[in-house]
């Protein structure tokens with residue numbers, strides 16, 4: 800979910816929490832895919848001949864591809880959430896995460912936010 804849309808719908812803290820949960824769900828998927836690769840390789844090594852082991856090797860390739868995708872997605876979501884969270888301090892009163900959306904770009908990559916405590920406005924680059 801884009802930053803502007805997330806802040807508008809849920810508020811900054813809920814958006815951040817959702818990003819972290821989503822990223823860690825991808826980490827769990829990476830772990831499951833690792834188990835899938837190990838199990839499929841064990842079956843593939845026990846198979847007799849290429850035609851017997853081909854589905855097992857296909858499962859190894861599929862689990863590896865999904866695992867790599869999930870790991871990349873985990874790292875992207877986590878680094879994106881942390882980069883935004885590092886900009887969530889109000890430059891004026893140092894309140895963390897107490898912000899409202901003032902203006903968001905169409906793509907949601909650069910948003911103008913305002914502090915709920917003091918009203919100061921600043922930009923967050925996603």
Ligand SMILES: [Zn+2]
Pocket residue numbers: 889890891892893894914915916917918919
């Ligand atoms: Zn403030």
